[in-house]
Amino acid sequence: xxxxxxxxxxxxxxxxxxxxxxxxxxxxxxxxxxxxxxxxxxxxxxxxxxxxxxxxxxxxxxxxxxxxxxxxxxxxxxxxxxxxxxxxxxxxxxxxxxxxxxxxxxxxxxxxxxxxxxxxxxxxxxxxxxxxxxxxxxxxxxxxxxxxxxxxxxxxxxxxxxxxxxxxxxxxxxxxxxxxxxxxxxxxxxxxxxxxxxxxxxxxxxxxxxxxxxxxxxxxxxxxxxxxxxxxxxxxxxxxxxxxxxxxxxxxxxxxxxxxxxxxxxxxxxxxxxx
Numbered sequence: 664x665x666x667x668x669x670x671x672x673x674x675x676x677x678x679x680x681x682x683x684x685x686x687x688x689x690x691x692x693x694x695x696x697x698x699x700x701x702x703x704x705x706x707x708x709x710x711x712x713x714x715x716x717x718x719x720x721x722x723x724x725x726x727x728x729x730x731x732x733x734x735x736x737x738x739x740x741x742x743x744x745x746x747x748x749x750x751x752x753x754x755x756x757x758x759x760x761x762x763x764x765x766x767x768x769x770x771x772x773x774x775x776x777x778x779x780x781x782x783x784x785x786x787x788x789x790x791x792x793x794x795x796x797x798x799x800x801x802x803x804x805x806x807x808x809x810x811x812x813x814x815x816x817x818x819x820x821x822x823x824x825x826x827x828x829x830x831x832x833x834x835x836x837x838x839x840x841x842x843x844x845x846x847x848x849x850x851x852x853x854x855x856x857x858x859x860x861x862x863x864x865x866x867x868x869x870x871x872x873x874x875x876x877x878x879x880x881x882x883x884x885x886x887x888x889x890x891x892x893x894x895x896x897x898x899x900x901x902x903x904x905x906x907x908x909x910x911x912x913x914x915x916x917x918x919x920x921x922x923x924x925x926x927x928x929x930x931x932x933x934x935x936x937x938x
Contacts, residue, residue: 668735670745671746672745673743676690685730686731687728687731691921692756693723728812729776730808742773744774746923748848749922751849751875761874762844767790767842768793768844770863771848773801775808791820794822794842829860829862842867844874845867848876865905869936872933874932875930879895907934907935909933910931911929
């Protein structure tokens with residue numbers, strides 16, 4: 664029997680179950696107060712009540728609708744909503760200037776939260792090209808969520824939705840290899856996929872920059888005889904092995920989405936340099 668997995672944040676979502684077994688989540692998001700000429704955003708700093716819960720302002724709020732699964736096999740985890748996806752979307756709203764670094768490509772977009780959040784909350788001048796990718800079987804779900812939120816992708820100057828299989832390292836398309844900015848939210852969880860992601864990083868042009876939102880998940884391993892974040896450590900070992908520079912980014916000073924941002928949710932900046 665195939666194992667099924669459930670996102671840690673599934674129980675915290677404001678979701679309604681449909682007749683087909685999937686869910687529609689209503690995700691509240693606070694828009695940046697302003698966007699400066701260099702693309703930087705201004706969002707109110709985080710405030711918490713006496714119970715430690717995030718205090719949200721109802722001003723300049725929007726609601727994003729997302730169809731998602733309640734549980735899935737490892738191969739279909741992209742149909743769920745994960746904490747790393749919320750952190751990645753938060754990062755883009757806190758630092759829209761990252762999108763001005765060139766053409767943007769998101770790998771493993773899953774439900775499409777980050778591009779939808781960017782489309783709803785940021786001015787169209789914040790980015791020129793945003794390619795949303797995932798496996799072919801996941802694209803209909805992304806298209807459905809774009810339609811739910813009235814975000815155009817057909818004949819759009821900003822967005823396009825394309826298939827990208829990161830396990831086909833010998834067939835990475837040229838349009839993917841020539842991107843300037845790569846985004847990834849909660850895509851580090853499986854060794855085989857991680858190997859494909861590292862191969863993709865190596866195929867990128869010099870000067871490309873990647874922003875990954877990762878949730879460290881701890882398990883006991885016989886190899887380490889300890890509880891470790893194996894998937895995260897495996898990824899860093901791969902980057903180091905190939906001499907790919909990276910750095911852990913500072914925690915975001917603002918929060919536009921309502922979720923628990925634990926210390927195990929981190930942002931990595933990865934740079935593709937000449938070998």
